[in-house]
Structures are given as structure tokens and as C-alpha cells.
Amino acid sequence: MRPSSLRPPPLRPPSFSGRLHDARTATAVGRWLGAAFVVCFVTGLISHYLQHPPSWAADSLPARPIWGYRLSQGLHVGTGLAAIVLLLVKLWTVYPRLFTWPPVRGVRHALERLSVAVLVASAVLEVFTGLLNVVEWYPWPFGFIQTHFALAWVVIGSIMLHLAVKAPDIRAHWSRRSPGTRELPAADGPDRRALLLGAGAAIGVVTLATVGQSLTPLKRLDLLAPRHPDIGPMGLPVNRTAAAAGITAEALADWRLEVIGPNPYHLTLDQLRALPHASARLPIACVEGWSVEARWGGVRIADLLARAGAPPGAGLRVTSLETGGAYRVMEMGRDYAEDPLTLLALELHGEVLSADHGYPARIIAPNRPGVLQTKWVTRLEVL
Template sequence: MTAPTPRRVSPPRPRPPSFSGRLHDARTATAVGRWLGAAFAVCFVTGLISHYLQHPPSWAADSLPSRPVWGYALTQGLHVGTGLAAIVLLLVKLWTVYPRLFVWPPLRSVRHALERLSVALLVASAVFEVFSGLLNIAEWYPWPFSFVPVHFAVAWVAAGSILLHIAVKAPEIRAHWSRRSAGTLELPAQDGPDRRSLMLGLGAAVGAVTLTTVGQSFTPLAGLDLLAPRHPGYGPQSLPVNRTAAAAGVSPRMLRDWRLEVRGPLPYSLTHAQLLALPQTVAELPIACVEGWSVDAVWGGVRVRDLLDRAGAPPGAAVRVTSLEVGGAYRVMEMGRDYARDPLTLLALTLHGQPLSPDHGFPARIIAPNRPGVLQTKWVTLLEVL
């Protein structure tokens, strides 16, 4: 008697991915999206303020506000702090919605095509904005393009894609906006505790990121400043430095015979000793950098408007400032009339009562209220009345 032929067992067929995990639902996505939308709104508004203070259009250059003196420190601190928090929020948001990337067919209707387009634009622009911003505050630029104009342009793409996404998803957002909304009745009741735990964990993660970075601009929390790229108390004369004299190409030989040249209807030049002999003004003003850190410091020097008056500048004149540094996007800077005439805008010669260190702009630098740090020009050698 022959043995029966063994049955060949066919291998199991591969199945498409099944996303049966909980919390990949519209209610969770809406709950996280509220926080993420608020973070992006703050980033967008404060980013516009930062951009137009650094690159004012010609029609606004003479009317930018110099008050409050801490205005830029506040808005840029919010911009960077909220942007860092948005990284955590964006990652969780993507986790909640990623199963929808695998829906089939990919395009079911015109409305569905618009929704997919808005999602593609939103994800790409949002990921680019938060991570390029993160690399910018670390001053690492692994790309061939200029950061500022590209980051600014993509911010408009992100804002537009968010508005398009909200418009397309409005019915679903409305249905799942609150616990009592009709849409939540369709969701499993047992998901409620897990969703609350997720949101509590997300809030704790955002809080941890904020507490360990915001100290670079909110100095009472400087002791918790563990993850931020700058600490407000570290650097020459207890003040951070982004660009040293050596990095700017400013050598001791260039400073040896330094003179300040002021060009206008009545041009003149002054040595460092002659500047120190002029009436001095002391002001406590923040130095606030685009990377998000800011520190209040006591500056001493000559008011810029006094130097312009001595050159015969008319009351409405602006000023062009040129640095000794050999290159850089901000080697030449212009100030509108409101900044130039402000009594707190100084050609600073001292910091905390001591002569400026070379890395802080010795022999003279600009310090002005409500002004981005990149425009507080160091190693000033020329003032021109415009």
C-alpha cells in the first residue's frame, strides 16, 4: 500500500497593511490639529514681523516702530519657541493620519483630489518649515539656497495649504471639534481614555521642549535652558556671540588705525578717543537674534542722531551703516528715519560699562530698540546720511 502524497501547503498571500490601531481617527486628528494650527498661526504672524523688520519694503522703511524696545525680542522668541513646539505637534499629527496615505483608490472625486493635494502641500511645506527653522537656529545650512527668502516663500505655501485643507475638511473638522459633536458618537467609546492619555503625553512633551529651550529668550528660565542653541549668560562680557571678529575677517591690524567716517552735507571723521569725548548716553536694551535668543544689556555710546546732526543731516534723513567685516549679507545696513532719530539708537562704545570686546564689535557698533540682532551692525566704520 502506497503512502498518500502529502498535500502541499501554499504560503500565505501577502496582505496589504491593515491599520487597525486605535487613535488613527478623525477625532484624534482634529484634537491634535487644533494645537498644531495655533502653533503655525503664531509662527506665521511672528515670522512676518521678523521678515519685514529685517527686510522692510521701501514704503515702510521710514515708519517701522522702535517701540516697545523689547518688541522683537518677544516676537522672535515666540516664533522660535512655538516653532520648536510645532515639531512635536507635527510628528504626532502625522502619526494620527498616516494610514490615510494608503487609501485606495487614491483619487475618488474632485473634492478628494483637492483634499489629497492640500495634504501633500501641507505636509511638504510644514516639514520643510519646522526642520529648516531648526537647522537655522543651530546655524547649520546643508543646502545650496539662501535660507531667508526660501523659508519666507514656503511659509506662504504652508499658510495657503493650511487654509485649503481646512476648507476641504471643514465638515469633518466641525463634526469632531468637541466631545459632544455628533461625529464622536460613531467612534469607539473605549478610545476616550487612550485619546486623553495621548493628549496629556503630547502636552507634556511640548511643555518639556518649551521649558528646556525658552530660557534663551525668557531669562528667568535660563537655568532650564538645556536644549536651546544659546545660553543668555555665556559669551564675551556675559553676552552670546553669533559671529566673531575672526569669522568676520576683522583683524587687529584693521582696528589699529580705525576712524569713524560720517558722510553728509558736512562730512567729518572721528577717532575712538574723540568719540569717547562726546556726550555719552547709557541705555538698557535687549540684543535679540533671529535664532530666538535675547539678552538685556547696558550699552553706552553716542546717539546716532547727534552724529547725523553734526553732519548736517535733515530731520527726515535715514542712514546707511557700513561694517569693517569683509563679507556677509548684513555688512551694509540701512536705518529709516524713526530708528535713526530715536534717542535710544546708539553708536555703542561700551557694554556693561566696559569697552566693547572685539567679538561684540569693538571699537563701535549699532544698538537700537526693537531691532533684529543682524541689523545691530558691529565694527562700524562708516555712517552715510541718505
């Protein structure tokens, strides 16, 4: 055998025709990936504006349905996890395009490649920072909420630009009957179906192994979820413990509730417990995707505000005893403040709140993110 026959073949750029690295496969995966990003974007906007409402919308946020935020945030996290699988498959189908030569064939082509670079970079960063937020690991110096929100607009804008640029190709390969698919090898059909079925199976496994953290009938299957709805103090998960919030026994020893309004007053814990009792079965839903329904008992916020002489339609500012944190002070609009299910909770499942669940008193309200269900409440202020 001649030595030259042992030489490796010269490197050639990968081909973008057939073998699943083709426009038909990319379009098929892209349809589902685009749908996942749209669902994530819409539910993400709901979550962001419930947590950080603009001043003109603060009194218009609805307190019903009581399960609204639980559903929207569960969809947000679930479709975000599915988008990770779809994004990896999509990148695999199109990666040979990265090796096309020459890399730039004109101004239009350069702008197209730049738009794709922005789309890929922002999409990868968006889904993986979202994944790390689910497990509450933040190995970066920037604020997650602001960055994740801004990137969402970059991603959705890049998708729209990409669809506009690639519209002819997408139209040509949207279905098997499209004229553009005739040039693709027929032998690739079974492999393409296998790839799409494999991606669907992976999404199904990821979903079943995580969705139980919010869809409690499937909680026994949540093997990959960072939170289990039954594990935690008093049978409920917590994200921020009393120790992490700086709540000490000394700080609680002389606790009193201060209510500020036209007729301000103070209440000790015994006086608060002596007021008319109310109960509600409400879910507590966290931005990380977990949620669980529980039975809460306490005093209606509307009754406390009425005693302080609050006018109809008044909002509320709530201050926590914790020493720091982005949500130490929280505001709620009139729909929440007037809702009979919004409580200053003193009990959980008929028992006195534990320290980690906000003893001596916490907010529980319908259709509200968990970060706004303020714990260790020490002051209510009529707005």
C-alpha cells in the first residue's frame, strides 16, 4: 500500500444537502421552536408585569382567576425547558451553514448572517440563564430579571427578522407537498421522522420529569424538578428562609402590626388573632416554576384597611421585617387589596405559621407571584 493512500482526506466544508442538515428539517424543527418561544415570551410578559407593574397599570391587574399566575408561570418554565431541547436540535440541523465559503457574499448576506448571530446568541443565553434561574444559581454579575426581560425582546425581535428574511425558504419547505422539498433525497424521510420523534420524546421526558412541581397530580414523576411540592417546612417549599432574611427571635419578641391610614393603629399578635377569622384555599406559585395549593387562615386585608379608614379603591404598601431583599417592600393595587381572598395569613393548614413561612404574619393573595406574597409583615400602609 502506498504511503499516500494512508493520508487523511482533505478537509471539506460540511454539505447542507440531505442527511437531515437540510432546509426541510430545519423548518420542521423551527415551527415548534418558534411556538415555544412565543409562549415563553407571552407568559414571561405576564410574569414580569405582575411583579413590576407600571404605575398606570398597578390598579388594573386582576386578582382572578386565582390560578392564573400558577398556570402562566408553569407554562413559561415548561415551554422554556422544551425550548432548550428544540434549540439544540435546531442548531444541529443548521450548523453546516457556519462553514459556508466565502463567509460573506455581499451586504445583504452579511446582514443576514449578523441577524442570525444575534438570534443564536440571545436565544442560547436566554434559555440557559432561565434554566439556571429555575435552580436558583446565578454565576454572573448582572441582574437576572432585568437581563432576562431585555433579552426576551431581543430574541423575539430577532425571530421576526429571521422569519422575514427566510420567508421564501420557509414557505418552500413548510410541508412535504411544498415544491422546494422535491430536491431532497427521499431516503432522508424516515431519518427525519426519527429525529423529530426523538426530539418529541426528549421533550416529553423532560416535561414529565419536571411538570409535577406545578401540576401536583404528577408530583411523583418530578425527578428532575428542583422543588417538590410536598417537601419543605409545614409540607410546602420555601425559597427564602427566615435565617436568610435575617429574621431573629429577638426581632419577633416585641412584634406588632402597624397599619398606616386615615385612622392609624397598632395590633399585637393576640389582638390580630382576636379579629374576625377568614380562610382561603389558594395556590402559592413561584417564578422558578413550582406551585402548590394550600389552606390559609388569617384576617382579610380589606377588613384591616377598612378599620384604618381607607377609602374605596385604595391600594396597599406592605413592609416586611426582613433586613434586605428586592421585595422587602411590596405594593398591591385595589383589585388585590379589596379581594375577600387576600389575607394577612397567620395559619397554614390550621397551624401557626412557621418562621420560614413568614411567622407571625404574611400576605397571601390570589393570582400573584410568590415573591409578592410578602412574609414577616410588620407594616401595612394605605395608598
